[in-house]
Amino acid sequence: MDFMDFMDFMDFMVAVRPHIDRLSHPPRPCPGIHWQLNMSSMSSMSSIYALLPLHRAPPMNPPLPRILLRIVLAALLLLAPHTRATEPERIVVLTFDDSVASHATFVAPLLKKLGFGATFFITEGFEFLEDKEHYMTWAQIRSLHDQGFEIGNHTRRHTGVGKQKPADLEADIAFIEERCAEHGIPRPTSFCYPGYQVSDTAVEILARRGYQFARAGGMQPYLPSTDHPLRIPQIFDGKPETNLTHFKAAVSQAGEGRILVLTFHGVPDIKHPWVNTDPEKFRSYMDHLKEQGCRVVALRDLKTLLQPNAAPAK
Secondary structure, X not given: OOHHHHHHHHHHHHHHHHHHHHHHOOOOOOOOOEEOOOHHHOOOOHHHHHOOEEOOOOOOOOOOOHHHHXXXXXXXXXXXXXXXXXXXXXXXXXXXXXXXXXXXXXXXXXXXXXXXXXXXXXXXXXXXXXXXXXXXXXXXXXXXXXXXXXXXEOOOOOOOHHHOOHHHHHHHHHHHHHXXXXXXXXXXXXXXXXXXXXXXXXXXXXXXXXXXXXXXXXXXXXXXXXXXXXXXXXXXXXXXXXXXXXXXXHXXXXXXXXXXXXXXXXXXXXXXXXXXXXXXXXXXXXXXXXXXXXXXXXXXXXXXXXXXXXXOOO
């Protein structure tokens, strides 16, 4: 029912109310216009009827103009959506590390069903080249891109950036960029530090190569007004010991300028059980995000979501 239909309905109810009321209630000798709240009728449209003025008694002098009723109702209808729009948006970033096969077989289908975005950070470290049972193929990685997910850079060998010479680190970063290009995937603009190690040299290299965001470790919200975009902290790290209570506590911090970056590895992660997330546990996490009305995006999406005046710390 649109606004004009609603107003026509209100006119009709005002017109027929006296006739309906005479059939169901004896007259009462009370002056003026009376309002009756019939609790048994407070359901669906009958609640509107219950609040309409009773016209058995003599009308006010002068009678209340109908246009005033229209103005009041219009104001109420316009005010409600405005109030909802002022609620702070709750932005959550999903990230997945290490090129695990379950990202393609379990995680991506679930996220698509829920309408969530995500960033998948790709490395050819560990046993990526030999073990295609537990690690994705590049065809699967390309499929993630085709489905609308972001493909990020997690370096060639998954070596801590603080342990590498600058030239070696830059070569490992460039390698993943080249592999993406070979498979028709855009050059990554998001990066994930292997082992959560960050260094000033790595930040300089990433900035020079055009990276916009880089996720580290930690356990706190991302504050765009103060945190450097190439040193973004995570607030939650999916592991065997974490549970829905921990997850809800992290999600409760969203909003009011706080962006939540969540980290997962395999769902499940057979080769690295210390960062494994059980699929049913993961499903409960995602259901909670949906129930809370969070906006779930990839890391790259922050470029358009962040306020222009939220300048990061230098």
